[in-house]
Amino acid sequence: MRQSSITDIISPIMAGPSSSHTAGAVRLGLLAGNVYNAKPEKVIFKLYNSYALTGKGHGTDKGLLAGVLGFAVDDERIKNVFDTPEAKKIKYEFNFLEDFNRHPNAVDFHFEGDLNMTVSGNSIGAGEIIIDKINNFSVNLDGKYNSLILVYHDEPGVISKVTGMIQLDKVNIASMNCDRSGKGKEASMCICLDGEVSKSCLEALNSLEHLYIVRYIKKLEI
Amino acid sequence: MEKITTFRQLYYACKENKKSIYETALDNEALNGENSEYTVRLQAKKSLDAMKEAIKSGLVSTEPSFSGISGDECYKLQTSKAESILGKTAQKIMIYALATSEQNLRMGRIVACPTAGSCGIVPSVLIAYAEDYGIKEDGQINALITAGETGRIISNKMPLSGAVGGCQAECGAASAMAAAALTQMRGGDVKQIINSAALALKNVLGLTCDPVCGLVEIPCIKRNPFMALHALTASELAMAGIISKIPADEVVDAMEQTGKLMSPLLKESSQGGLAKTKTAMALEKNILK
Structure with missing residues (x-):
């Protein structure tokens, strides 16, 4: 387990009232927004279990939307986010659901626009979060690392080529998660990094054969 | 030097190097180049400033909380006509704790220290005492780092979350940090x-x-001033040379075990205790519609 630091204990500075239901919601929104990486026309938020049940009283719905709009966890506009000019520029709706196979604080973001994408995650306590699914692929993003998400055609050697390119940047890989829909079909890689990869590395990755989505997701500041 | 994970190690590291807890804690954070003294002091300063801002806003607001069931208790305490049996500083601590907690419920800006639900405890004790006894900003930052180190060591054993350890791990830990x-x-x-x-x-x-x-909200808001004063009792006893016969690390062990033994119905699930009282159920019908 990662040892906590004093700075974790005396922070975050946040809009109340709950680290898991408010600050965690904002962070989930921010990270999901980074994953989508475009201006959505519409976002459908699906809140599950405790998030659905007590979410309104904790401003979870406001936090999720504020995060997608790029507000920081301590932004006092979160309270009135529905009235902000930023919120008025997009369409959104909230669904409150029960599914006990999901985490108590689970959420799905359905982004609609030039590209449609579903991002799922959980608020796991004390403001910590995990994004565990993008479309149908399992990932493991906690917002603490710069990360690469790659979707590619399942072929021998792709992983080795990708890690080789990262190595050229002298960046250490902190963790790596691979998944695929079936042998020789669509596959995904989620790579958490200790440093930052260069633009040229991203360009090289983009030009690799068999890779069709390359996304670089910066870690969250708070 | 090895990474400190217990109060015992902290004590001996301080003794050996003739350093205070905050100095040892800063050395410990800087191990493996993780967190420099500058980083930690900067976060402490930012948090301290945000704590002061939250108190300032909370003192003058009577805006109701989100659910509409609270928000005027800090005001009531400030304008109380009853003669207080507490001293000036203890009274101020209660007021500051309520001010911060109510700000939290209004979705105002607060510092989770260690959690949002317990956000009034450390700031109220630290800031009210510093104001009344002339502790300068540097001293306040050192005190906040001391609190942070206390919370960090507790959190090495168990996550500071009500869902895992009950409120002892939130307001309880905050009270130990404030002490x-x-x-x-x-x-x-x-x-x-x-x-x-x-x-x-x-x-x-x-x-x-x-x-x-x-x-x-219930019982969290009012638990903050209670647990803030609780820290005063602990400090008063300790300053008199009274010791805990069970050493700090063993108390943390007991807390971890107690958390595990506690029914999940009493750990942030709102399925038992106060949450299942007649009045609570009636409120639930009105609020969560």
Whole structure:
């Protein structure tokens, strides 16, 4: 387990009232927004279990939307986010659901626009979060690392080529998660990094054969 | 130097190097080049400033909380006509704790220290004492780092979350942190600081987390001034040389075990205790519609 630091204990500075239901919601929104990486026309938020049940009283719905709009966890506009000019520029709706196979604080973001994408995650306590699914692929993003998400055609050697390119940047890989829909079909890689990869590395990755989505997701500041 | 994970290690590291808890804690953070002294002091300064802002806003607001069931208690305490049996500083601490907690419920800006539900405890004790006893900003930051180190060591054993450990792990841990900060500001030595934290923690074991309607509101708001004063008792005892007969690390062990033994119905699930009282159920019908 990662040892906590004093700075974790005396922070975050946040809009109340709950680290898991408010600050965690904002962070989930921010990270999901980074994953989508475009201006959505519409976002459908699906809140599950405790998030659905007590979410309104904790401003979870406001936090999720504020995060997608790029507000920081301590932004006092979160309270009135529905009235902000930023919120008025997009369409959104909230669904409150029960599914006990999901985490108590689970959420799905359905982004609609030039590209449609579903991002799922959980608020796991004390403001910590995990994004565990993008479309149908399992990932493991906690917002603490710069990360690469790659979707590619399942072929021998792709992983080795990708890690080789990262190595050229002298960046250490902190963790790596691979998944695929079936042998020789669509596959995904989620790579958490200790440093930052260069633009040229991203360009090289983009030009690799068999890779069709390359996304670089910066870690969250708070 | 090895990474410090227990109060015992903290005590011996301080003794060996003739350093205070905050100095040892800063050395410890800087191990493996993780967090420089500058980084930690900067975060402490930012958090301290945000704590002061939250108190300032909370003192002058009577805006109701989200659910509409609270928000005027800090005002009531400030304008109380009853003659107080507490001293000026203790009274101020209660007011500051309520001010911060109510700000939290209004979705105002607060510092989770260690959690949002317990956000009033450390700031109220630290800032009210500093104001009344002339502790400068540097001393306040040192006290906040002392509090942070106390919370960090507790969190090595168990996550500071009501869902895992009940309220003993949130408001209880916050009270131990506040006791340590206060004892530091009062000039207590390393042993007294650790003892004050142990005494505070020992007397919250088994504290449940049973919030009404699942909201950080009842009993959380008023628990903040209660647990702030609890820290004063702990510091007062420790400064008199009274020690916790059960050492701090063993108290933390007991807290971890108690958390595990506690029914999930009493750990932030709102399925037992206060949350299932007749009045709570009636409120639930009205609020969560």
